[in-house]
Amino acid sequence: MLIRARWVVPVEPAGVVLERHGVLVRNGVIQGIVPWNEAPAGEDEVALEDHVLLPGLVNAHTHAASVLRRGLGDDLAAAPDARAVREGTLLACAEMLRGGITCYADAFDFPEASLEAAAAAGMRCSQGLLVKETPSGYAADAADYLRKGLEARDRMRDAPRTSFGFVPHDVSDATLRQVATLAAELDLPVRAALKPGELQRLLRAQVLGPGATLAYASEVAAPEVAVLARHGCSLAYCPSAELRQGKGRPPLEALVGAGVNLALGTGGAATNHRLDLLHEMRLAGLAPHDALRAATLGGAQALGIERITGSLGPGKAADLVAIDMSGPELAPRHDAVTQLVNSADRQHVTHVWVGGQALLSERRPQNALFPPLETPRNLWQNSQLRAGS
């Protein structure tokens, strides 16, 4: 298959925009990127004359099923069961795919239910295994969370497009240390909130390292930037969620300058109301190519899957998104990447592929296993969470 586009932005090498190139895909994997006039004959072709072709966007921090509480405010009072998590995650996947997101880092109770939804949708997912110390409808305590999480991973670790990580949430030093040890043993990433004053605790628990991603780090102090950089950490910045909490912008330029890997996330829809990474990319206020890297390769690196996705190059999965630049909202085309990052909406997303599988084409869903793109209103009107709200 050859996907020809007016512009191809591979993200790696940084800052490159290839005009009138095509991405050659075989068995779901990118074979190469070639100029239109050097493309091999006889391929199935998709022609995107007015489009930018990018790596699929990576949402580096969300709580997918919380879309069921969209518009109800911050309070996640209702206790979801596995069915609600599956339904909510399907809805979140429908929204994310229509917005060009091909991969997301989730964190929710009932991780197997989440992954069933991601598999039905065809999305790539890094499933966060939550670890809490307070009882829920899913687990009794930290030990129970860990046991159930690891069992879920054992059962689903060979599923395609699936990876895992730990997400400790409001836990003691002892539990944090236990999570760090398990993560090191199993080579799994850890996502944790970096609240003010927490960095020393994360250091002591040996959480920090190339597999660690910090979220909610708006208030990171200058000396902490150096610590994060020295340990090779990633930062998952969620602009909307942090703005809504009245927080400022982290020192992104200083973090990137020091070598911290920057990723972008939407947070959950209960607070943010939208799982829209194009919106987060704009709000981050970075230089256009830096914003695009954070929304793609930066996210993949944070999830530990940068060898699989996040940029367009030979050997990488064909996770792609096409954005139609012909609308009046994106004119004039002084610079394609600038207009894309500053001005593109989800309405301009026309095609999405994951592992070479077309999931959205000319804005229409292509995956027969995944009905909510067509008829969400029938599926979600009577959800259990709604009754519990």
Next chain:
Amino acid sequence: MLIRARWVVPVEPAGVVLERHGVLVRNGVIQGIVPWNEAPAGEDEVALEDHVLLPGLVNAHTHAASVLRRGLGDDLAAAPDARAVREGTLLACAEMLRGGITCYADAFDFPEASLEAAAAAGMRCSQGLLVKETPSGYAADAADYLRKGLEARDRMRDAPRTSFGFVPHDVSDATLRQVATLAAELDLPVRAALKPGELQRLLRAQVLGPGATLAYASEVAAPEVAVLARHGCSLAYCPSAELRQGKGRPPLEALVGAGVNLALGTGGAATNHRLDLLHEMRLAGLAPHDALRAATLGGAQALGIERITGSLGPGKAADLVAIDMSGPELAPRHDAVTQLVNSADRQHVTHVWVGGQALLSERRPQNALFPPLETPRNLWQNSQLRAGS
């Protein structure tokens, strides 16, 4: 004509959501709002089963033609001529209509060129007559700006869907006073920036009053709120533009509580990159019905045309926008107005009417006089401003 919708939000009375109602339109004017089962027979019908029907959005502060410099940064270096202003305004109208905006307050050199574009697009426009003291390609000094502005108004004051206002920009006390005097004589509104420390100057020049709208008022102080309220002023808040300038949020709740009329604007696309009032409505962070009022009736009141547009009631112009609520981005429907304000994108805008004339229907342009909705890329690729950048 009867436009049936799942929900009708008239904005006035405040907070009302009418389920399964229809808006009856005759000769471009709203006759009434009736339940589906009480609608008169024999009308042409538009059935919007999954939609919210609202008053058209009012963009209370923009510089329409500056879309030509979208993505080029804040510096408006190139001097536009009348043709560039007409082209830029057409492009801006295409973007605004597709985003549910039916009326906008403009401010640009060459006001007749702007109004020609608004007329071709079919939009309602309050044309701001700029008054500057520095020479431009349009006028030599304040006297020249005033003379040309008033001549433009004389020639175009009877044009349909058209009104006027003064927009003094960085002028001396004497010019400000002259503008205020002329505005009072001609019963025209005045839009001015409220920079820190400027309120006394605006008071002395007798600018403040029910016809005055202040923009860029993020830094308004508590005693100033009372002054604005006492004089019956409006405030045009442009969240994106002010965030980009690193400014905070004005004390909106205190302003509204004191009785200041709140409107919303996009500012110009040179800085904001988008003329998207749904986006500004979300960013304002108001309670949903307050945000919707600011984006409709609040804007109309700021422009002095609240008897014509801004809410849905008998005798008002049929300026309407329909938003399809069936997408996954807007599910579940806990509350239609909350989901609309927090989560709706321009992609959900399906129908737009101005004065009963359908300009957008099922997302397709209906106005044959207005090609850029179909083929903006042909019109805008070679604009003069681009060459000048």
